[in-house]
Every structure is written in C-alpha cells, then in structure tokens.
Amino acid sequence: xxxxxxxxxxxxxxxxxxxxxxxxxxxxxxxxxxxxxxxxxxxxxxxxxxxxxxxxxxxxxxxxxxxxxxxxxxxxxxxxxxxxxxxxxxxxxxxxxxxxxxxxxxxxxxxxxxxxxxxxxxxxxxxxxxxxxxxxxxxxxxxxxxxxxxxxxxxxxxxxxxxxxxxxxxxxxxxxxxxxxxxxxxxxxxxxxxxxxxxxxxxxxxxxxxxxxxxxxxxxxxxxxxxxxxxxxxxxxxxxxxxxxxxxxxxxxxxxxxxxxxxxxxxxxxxxxxxxxxxxxxxxxxx
Amino acid sequence: xxxxxxxxxxxxxxxxxxxxxxxxxxxxxxxxxxxxxxxxxxxxxxxxxxxxxxxxxxxxxxxxxxxxxxxxxxxxxxxxxxxxxxxxxxxxxxxxxxxxxxxxxxxxxxxxxxxxxxxxxxxxxxxxxxxxxxxxxxxxxxxxxxxxxxxxxxxxxxxxxxxxxxxxxxxxxxxxxxxxxxxxxxxxxxxxxxxxxxxxxxxxxxxxxxxxxxxxxxxxxxxxxxxxxxxxxxxxxxxxxxxxxxxxxxxxxxxxxxxxxxxxxxxxxxxxxxxxxxxxxxxxxxxxxxxxxxxxxxxxxxxxxxxxxxxxxxxxxxxxxxxxxxxxxxxxxxxxxxxxxx
Numbered sequence: 324x325x326x327x328x329x330x331x332x333x334x335x336x337x338x339x340x341x342x343x344x345x346x347x348x349x350x351x352x353x354x355x356x357x358x359x360x361x362x363x364x365x366x367x368x369x370x371x372x373x374x375x376x377x378x379x380x381x382x383x384x385x386x387x388x389x390x391x392x393x394x395x396x397x398x399x400x401x402x403x404x405x406x407x408x409x410x411x412x413x414x415x416x417x418x419x420x421x422x423x424x425x426x427x428x429x430x431x432x433x434x435x436x437x438x439x440x441x442x443x444x445x446x447x448x449x450x451x452x453x454x455x456x457x458x459x460x461x462x463x464x465x466x467x468x469x470x471x472x473x474x475x476x477x478x479x480x481x482x483x484x485x486x487x488x489x490x491x492x493x494x495x496x497x498x499x500x501x502x503x504x505x506x507x508x509x510x511x512x513x514x515x516x517x518x519x520x521x522x523x524x525x526x527x528x529x530x531x532x533x534x535x536x537x538x539x540x541x542x543x544x545x546x547x548x549x550x551x552x553x554x555x556x557x558x559x560x561x562x563x564x565x566x567x568x569x570x571x572x573x574x575x576x577x578x579x580x581x582x583x584x585x586x587x588x589x590x591x592x593x594x595x596x597x598x599x600x601x602x603x604x605x606x607x608x609x610x
Numbered sequence: 611x612x613x614x615x616x617x618x619x620x621x622x623x624x625x626x627x628x629x630x631x632x633x634x635x636x637x638x639x640x641x642x643x644x645x646x647x648x649x650x651x652x653x654x655x656x657x658x659x660x661x662x663x664x665x666x667x668x669x670x671x672x673x674x675x676x677x678x679x680x681x682x683x684x685x686x687x688x689x690x691x692x693x694x695x696x697x698x699x700x701x702x703x704x705x706x707x708x709x710x711x712x713x714x715x716x717x718x719x720x721x722x723x724x725x726x727x728x729x730x731x732x733x734x735x736x737x738x739x740x741x742x743x744x745x746x747x748x749x750x751x752x753x754x755x756x757x758x759x760x761x762x763x764x765x766x767x768x769x770x771x772x773x774x775x776x777x778x779x780x781x782x783x784x785x786x787x788x789x790x791x792x793x794x795x796x797x798x799x800x801x802x803x804x805x806x807x808x809x810x811x812x813x814x815x816x817x818x819x820x821x822x823x824x825x826x827x828x829x830x831x832x833x834x835x836x837x838x839x840x841x842x843x844x845x846x847x848x849x850x851x852x853x854x855x856x857x858x859x860x861x862x863x864x865x866x867x868x869x870x871x872x873x874x875x876x877x878x879x880x881x882x883x884x885x886x887x888x889x890x891x892x893x894x895x896x897x898x899x900x901x902x903x904x905x906x907x908x909x910x911x912x913x914x915x916x917x918x919x920x921x922x923x924x925x926x927x928x929x930x931x932x933x934x935x936x937x938x939x940x941x942x943x944x945x946x947x948x949x950x951x952x
Contacts, residue, residue, distance in 0.1 A: 368758070394758065400788065402781040404747065409785060412751015412765075415736060416686070418758055435778070439741050440748065447719070447729060 345469075350461040353383050357421070359470050361391055364419060368395040370406050371423030380425045381461045403433030411441045414450045427455065452476075457495040477524035481533070485513035488539040488603040491530060491556065493519040496543040502596030503541075507603055514603060522552060530556075531564045538569035539606040543594050548576040570609045573602040629679065629840060634900055635914075637679060637836060641671040641893050642918035644695045647704055648867070650922050651694065651711060655871040659930075660711045664725045666867035667695035672892030673798050673861045674699035676839025677766060680847060684763040686734040686752045688745035690798075691726050692865070693738030696768055701733045704925035714932035721935040742803075743773035743782075746795060750782045753791035753856070764792040764850045766843070772803025774817045780824075783858070787824040790855030794846045795821070797860045798833065804869045805877035821858035833863030834890045837899075864890065 347355060361367045368391075369384060375398045378385025388396040399406045403424060410422035424430050430437060437453070444450065482497060483504055490500035497518040504514040515533050519526065534540055540560055544553035557572035575594040583589055629637070648668040655664050667674070670692075678687070678699035689696040697707055702718055710717025711725055719729050726740040736752060739745040749767030756763045773779050774797055786793040797817045801808055814820060821828035827849070831842045839861055846857035864886040868875045875883075900906035906914075 400781075400784060402785065404778045405750070405781040405785040408744070408747025408778075408782060409751040409754050412688075412736070412748040412753070413755040413758070414751070415748065416752040416755025416759070418755045435741055435744060436747060440739075440744055443727065444748075447723075447727075448731070 345467050346464050347467050348462050348464050349456065350381055350383050352465075352467045353456060354385065354387065355467070357384065358387055358390065361387070361395065366417065366419040367421065368397060368418065369421045369423055370397045370399050370410060371425060372399055372401055372406075373425075374398060374423060379423055381456070381458060383456065383461070384423065403429050403431075404436055407433035407436035407441065411436060411444055411450075415444065415448065426458075455494070459495050463498070474520065476521045477526055479520055479526035479529040480518040481515065481529065482518050483514070483516040485515035486536055487512045488514045488541060488606060489530065489533040489537045490514050490516045490541050490543065490599060490603065491519065492516070492543045493522065493552070494545075496545055496594060499543050499594055499596050499599055500541075503543075503599035503603065506596055506600040512603065512607065519556075525556070525559070527559055527563050530560065531567070534560065534564045534567040538567055539603065540564075540568065540572045541599055541602045541606070542572060542574050542576075543599055544574065544576040545593055546577060547579045548574055549579055551576065570606045573606060575599050575602050629837070633679065634837075634896065635906065637675050638893065638896050638900065638906070639914050639918060640675050640699060641836070641896065642915055643704060643921050644668075644671045644674065644698050645893060646915075646918045646922045647698060647708070647925070648694060650926060651708070652867060652871055654711075654926065660725070661713055662724055662726075663870040663872075664694075664711065665692035665870050666865065667692050669866040669886065669891070670798060670800065670833065670863045671695055671699075672836040672896075673796070673833040673839055673863050676836040677794075677796060677843045680840045680843035681766065682763065682847075684734065684761065685847070686736060686749065686756075686763065686765040688736035688749040688752070688765070688767050689728070689738040690745055690768050690770060690773070691738060691740050691742070692770070692798075693728060693768070694725070697728045697730070697735055697738065700730070700735045702728065702730050702735060704921055705928040706730075708922075708925040708929040709932045712929040712932065713934070714929055715935045716928070716932040743769050743776040743779040745769065746773070746779055747782045749795075750786045750791060750793050753786060753793040753850075754789065756792055757789070762851055764794055764847050766794045766796055768796050768798060770797065770803065771799040771801065771808050771812065771817060772806075773797070774799075774820070775803075775811055780820070783821060783824050783826070783856070786856040787826045790853065792850035793856040794843060794850065795856060795858045796843070797858070798863050799860055800863050800865045802865070802869070802878065805873075805875075807877070816860060818858060818860040821860075826856050826858055828858035828860070830860045830862060833861030834886075834892045834895060836892055836896055 371379060374384050375388040375393055375396050384396060406422050410420040413420045483501060490503055492500040500516045504516050507514045515537060517530055517533060542553045542556050544551060546552060548554060553574040553576050557574055560572050575598050577592050645668055648666045651664055652666055654660050674695035687696060687700050694707060706718040707728060710719055710723060710728055713721040715721055719727055723729060726738050729737040736748045746767035746769050749765040753765040769779055783795060799817055803811055816830060818828040818830045829842060832838050842859050846859060849857055866883055866887060897911055
C-alpha cells in the first residue's frame with residue numbers, strides 16, 4: 324500500500340525493502356498510514372458514508388473516528404456528487420480532504436464532479452488524486468514500512484526478479500502474477516513480476532528495462548480488455564520497447580461482461596495464475 | 611414558504627447595511643463596463659474572434675454587482691456558464707477576461723479555459739463552469755474549508771433556473787444546510803434554461819420555496835434592483851459569518867440576448883425583451899436613483915458610458931495584441947497553478 328508525499332522518497336523504490344517492517348493487512352496498513360498523516364497534518368480529514376462509527380464498509384478507517392473525532396472523520400449523507408464536490412472545493416480552500424467512496428461503483432454518482440470538475444481543477448491547480456483499494460485485498464497481509472517511508476507516484480516495484488518473461492500487474496493482479504511465476508519456476512522458467520503501483524503516471528522505464536532482459540511481456544488486468552488499462556500498456560510498450568520484444572504483449576484480462584455473482588462464474592471471469600502462466604508459455608514457444 | 615422559513619426571511623432582512631457613500635456611482639460604472647463588454651464580446655464572437663460559444667449576461671449586471679459589492683476580500687465566488695458579469699464584478703479585469711475569450715496567453719486562465727473556465731485564484735473566483743449546477747458544489751466545498759479553518763469568510767455559488775432542476779444543486783444545498791456552512795446560494799432566475807421557459811420545466815411555485823424545505827432562509831429578490839441584491843447578500847453574509855449557516859437567494863432577472871451567440875430566440879417574444887429593457891433595466895434604475903438624489907446628471911452618465919466604452923476598447927486591443935499560448939505547454943499544468951490556491 325502506498326502513501327504519498329511530494330518530496331524525497333526514503334525507499335530505494337524499485338525492489339527496495341522498507342527500513343522498518345511490520346506485517347499488516349491492506350486495510351490496517353491504509354488505516355495506519357492515514358492516521359500517521361492525519362496526526363502530523365491537521366488539514367487532512369476524511370468524508371464518506373458510515374465512516375465515523377462503522378469505519379467504512381471495509382473497516383478501512385475503523386477506530387479513526389474515536390481518535391480524530393466527527394469533524395475529521397466526517398459522515399456524509401448519501402450523495403457522491405456532494406461529497407466529491409465538497410472535497411474538491413475544500414481542497415481549493417486549502418484543506419486536504421480524503422473522499423472515501425467506499426465502493427468504486429458509487430463513483431459514478433459523482434462522475435461529473437470527478438471528470439468535469441476535479442480533473443480540470445487538477446490541471447489548473449495540481450489537486451486532487453484518485454486512490455483505489457481493491458476490496459479483495461483488504462484482508463491480505465504484507466510488509467509495510469514505518470512513518471518515514473514514502474513511495475512517490477510513478478514508480479513501479481519489482482516484486483520478483485527473473486529473466487525469461489515479464490509479468491505485469493497492479494492491485495490484485497500482482498498476486499496473480501506471483502502465483503503464475505511460482506508455477507513457471509517449477510517448470511524451470513524464471514519470470515519477473517512487476518507491480519505498476521500507479522497507473523498515471525506510469526513507470527514505463529522500469530517495465531522497458533525488464534523487457535530488455537526478458538523480451539516477453541504479459542499484462543494482467545481484472546478489467547475487460549477493450550479500451551482498458553491493459554490495452555493502454557500494451558500499446559505503450561509496443562511504442563517504447565518494440566525492439567526488445569520477441570512477441571506481442573500478451574494480455575490476460577476479464578471478458579467484456581459485468582461481474583457475475585455466482586462464485587464459479589466469478590472465478591471463470593477473473594484472470595488466474597494458470598492463464599498467466601499459459602500466456603508466458605505461449606510466448607516462450609514462439610522462440 | 612413554510613412557516614419556519616417566513617420568520618427566517620424576516621431575520622435576514624434585519625441588520626442590512628447600506629453601501630458606503632459614493633459607492634453607487636462606482637457600481638453604475640461597473641455595470642456599464644459589463645454591459646459594454648458583453649455587447650463587444652457578442653460582436654467579436656459573431657466576427658469569429660472568440661472560439662466556442664459565449665453566453666451573454668447583458669441584463670443581469672445588477673445581480674453580479676450587487677452580490678460582489680456585498681462581499682469581503684476573502685470571500686469566494688463560483689459561477690456558471692453565463693459568468694462574464696460574475697467574473698468582472700469579482701474583480702477580474704476586462705483585459706484578462708477578453709484575452710481569455712480570445713484564447714490568448716494573457717487570459718486569466720492562460721487561454722486554456724475560455725468563457726466557461728474563467729478562473730482567478732488571487733481574486734477568489736473559483737471559475738465559470740460548463741456544467742449546470744456544478745459551481746455551487748465547489749462553493750459549498752470552499753465554504754466547508756472556511757468553516758474548518760475558522761476563516762471569517764463566505765462562499766457564493768451561482769446557478770440558474772435550469773440548475774434548480776438538477777439533483778446535484780439540492781444535494782449541495784442539503785449538505786451546506788446540514789453542516790451549517792457559510793454558503794450563499796444565489797439562483798439567477800432569468801426565466802429561461804436555453805429555450806425552455808420555467809413554466810415548462812419547473813414544478814412548484816418558486817425556486818426559493820424549494821430551499822425553505824431544507825430549513826435555511828430563502829428569499830426572492832428583484833435581481834434588477836442592485837441595492838436589493840446587495841442588501842440580501844449582505845444579510846446572508848452576516849448570518850453566515852455569525853455561524854448560522856447558509857442562505858438561499860432567488861434573484862429574478864432577465865437576459866437580453868439569447869442563450870448563446872447565434873440563438874435565434876424563437877421561443878420568446880421580442881416585446882418581452884423590450885419590456886424588461888425599458889422598464890426593468892438595472893443600469894437604468896440605478897441611474898434614475900442617482901439622478902433623483904442629485905448625484906448624477908446626463909453629462910455625468912454620458913461620461914461614465916464613455917469611460918466604460920474606453921475600458922472595453924482597451925480590453926479588446928489588449929486581447930488582440932496578446933500572444934498565443936506556447937503550444938509546447940499544451941500538456942502541462944497551467945502555469946498559474948504555482949500561484950497557489952484560491
């Protein structure tokens with residue numbers, strides 16, 4: 324999980340380990356990072372539905388209401404338009420609001436405020452930022468750094484080194500890539516796994532450097548492929564790293580469909596480690 | 611209005627302050643500048659100098675000037691798509707607004723925003739806005755920051771009769787009322803949303819009547835009387851600074867031009883336009899008031915009109931001479947971002 328501050332990063336960034344390690348779930352890490360920043364910066368406050376007592380729908384701010392009070396962990400009525408507009412306007416007024424939409428599905432209720440207002444305000448004044456936490460990761464544990472550790476935007480992370488193929492993921496698909504890399508390792512294939520961390524700005528430099536080594540790219544995305552992140556990255560890599568590629572940028576992504584409820588359908592829809600490994604094998608088979 | 615809202619309206623009447631002596635002549639000149647600026651911008655738009663559409667505010671000067679003059683130096687204003695008068699009244703210069711309309715580098719937004727993104731951080735103008743009703747949300751957020759930072763300031767959010775039918779406007783009002791934010795919501799009801807008259811678009815008796823349901827004081831004001839607008843905003847401002855929360859003002863006004871340049875206006879009678887111009891013109895009414903007080907004679911008005919014309923001509927010359935923005939900078943954040951927050 325990344326926290327961001329403008330300025331000098333303390334971590335090495337690409338594959339560097341944090342100075343102090345602790346194992347927290349994503350949700351705990353988010354909470355801890357947010358609490359640290361809220362302690363040192365009075366201008367930060369959170370707006371969202373059901374965050375004061377409940378702590379949000381994924382416990383993402385559980386306990387912070389008690390700690391920081393109702394002004395700074397601020398419940399809002401159900402209006403994404405109002406909460407995003409309040410956030411943009413308050414940021415313009417010098418505060419540092421965090422607008423917690425809880426579910427990305429609800430973002431569409433504030434789409435004008437995000438796309439027409441916030442995006443243009445960003446162009447004019449350099450604020451704000453959209454941060455997405457994958458709901459399936461909230462309970463997943465990993466190492467986190469300490470209060471002085473910051474990761475800048477636009478810096479990918481090399482999760483696992485390898486020389487035969489580059490597996491690229493972000494959010495939940497990083498684990499999918501790691502699972503695929505482990506399958507491939509058992510077959511004597513060494514795969515490098517890259518976590519993009521930020522989609523914009525995108526760290527093409529790290530990915531290109533990896534492709535110089537491996538010549539084979541597999542991009543893994545839970546979204547449908549059409550016009551999505553994987554399409555963008557495949558196009559960008561074809562422009563930036565064509566000479567290093569021994570085959571096309573393979574994409575493993577969801578089909579063009581809403582997400583079904585039934586567990587078997589969901590598993591069939593989401594990219595799995597097996598599919599990613601198969602894509603890597605297909606590239607290797609080309610020679 | 612509901613019983614609870616009626617006494618509240620009376621309360622905000624009390625405590626009105628008069629404008630400082632001599633101020634009204636200044637207001638009249640400002641309104642003359644706006645009127646002439648709009649006439650020129652329409653002419654220049656038809657002549658092809660202004661890319662995209664513009665939406666003339668001629669006829670609505672009283673609302674913008676009455677409101678702006680009731681505000682303090684740290685107060686914030688957000689506008690609509692029809693906001694040249696809001697911007698000029700807030701203190702943006704005719705030069706930088708005209709240059710912005712032309713898309714030139716010396717425009718207030720570096721030529722990037724145009725008519726519907728007139729922004730000025732230093733003068734606390736959050737911007738004109740192409741999305742109906744959206745500006746009110748930004749003002750509401752700015753009011754939230756003011757409250758959280760304990761600043762003695764208020765935010766004004768404009769919208770129109772069209773905006774009053776969007777859900778978002780009432781979502782913003784609800785939140786402002788709930789959190790008692792120092793927001794003044796000003797609805798410029800000019801009877802038409804593009805070509806649709808309020809009788810065809812709006813259910814209910816008035817826009818102000820809707821606001822009363824949220825428990826905030828709401829009143830209807832003659833938008834063509836600059837002093838009435840001033841008084842209403844002044845009182846709302848005092849209320850907000852006193853921590854009593856937001857207020858809602860519906861200003862009844864009229865636009866002499868069509869929705870946008872080129873609008874053939876087949877949805878309204880020329881006689882209606884003429885009637886508003888002849889009997890309810892804000893500039894004319896202020897002029898008559900000043901004349902009646904012996905503060906302005908015909909020569910004085912002619913001189914003021916001439917000065918306004920000079921100011922606008924200067925603005926046009928400035929815009930024409932201003933350079934085009936550097937195309938290499940098209941993808942970079944607008945340089946004024948470095949100047950900080952509004």
